[in-house]
Amino acid sequence: MDFVKLSKTLSYALRHAPWEFELELDEEGWVDVEQLLTELRGYSRAFAGVTREDLVQMSGAFDKKRFEIEDDRIRARYGHSVPQKVVKTPAKPPQLLYHGTAPKFVESILAQGLLPMGRHYVHLSTDTETAGKVGKRRSAAPTLLVILAEEAWADGEVFYNGGENIWLADRVPAKYIRVQ
Ligand code: HQG
Numbered sequence: 001m002d003f004v005k006l007s008k009t010l011s012y013a014l015r016h017a018p019w020e021f022e023l024e025l026d027e028e029g030w031v032d033v034e035q036l037l038t039e040l041r042g043y044s045r046a047f048a049g050v051t052r053e054d055l056v057q058m059s060g061a062f063d064k065k066r067f068e069i070e071d072d073r074i075r076a077r078y079g080h081s082v083p084q085k086v087v088k089t090p091a092k093p094p095q096l097l098y099h100g101t102a103p104k105f106v107e108s109i110l111a112q113g114l115l116p117m118g119r120h121y122v123h124l125s126t127d128t129e130t131a132g133k134v135g136k137r138r139s140a141a142p143t144l145l146v147i148l149a150e151e152a153w154a155d156g157e158v159f160y161n162g163g164e165n166i167w168l169a170d171r172v173p174a175k176y177i178r179v180q
Helices: 003-016 033-043 052-060 103-112 128-136 149-154
Strands: 067-070 073-076 096-101 122-125 143-148 159-161 166-169 177-179
Touching (some): 003 033, 003 052, 003 073, 033 052, 033 073, 052 067, 096 128, 122 128, 149 159
Antiparallel strands (some): 096 143, 122 166
């Protein structure tokens, strides 16, 4: 089984376009594993023999823990853009979080704060290395932003754990952002 292809297809199905797979996310983003498997098997010959065990192995095969499997259900941990906002439980973040981005976005970010743009939430990382990798998707020499997350949380800004080293926020006002 091609785990990269499976991960990309699942990201698309569980974050962005579940209706293309005849799936409906519940309010926390879960879908039934058996239903997903049935749809995947019909979607591409590459997935004709896909099993629950493939999903479990693929989810653990990458640095990024993009999916969560619990009993008979599975969901994407973060990254959604479906019209219906996926409900997350607020949680107190660590003191500092990081965001890697393209230098050309920094002026706008320092004026408007970090905004979710095409997704439901702003994505933040617990370590500079992960933030650097995220930024590298947008620029060969990304800018690292340091987020005063604990201070923002104390002031009432809302954060959510995205699993492992990813945190999410509704937004991050500019006063909590420092350019590294
Ligand atoms: C920028 C991948 C101008 C923001 C990654 C970012 C991550 C602004 C871009 C996850 C702005 C949005 C998410 C403002 C934010 N003005 N630009 N006010 N506010 N931006 O892709 O954080 O591999 O939606 O800096 O690794 O880059 O798919 O967010 O550059 O974890 O699992 O707008 O997606 O994970 O871009 O990446 P994105 P992101 P996966």
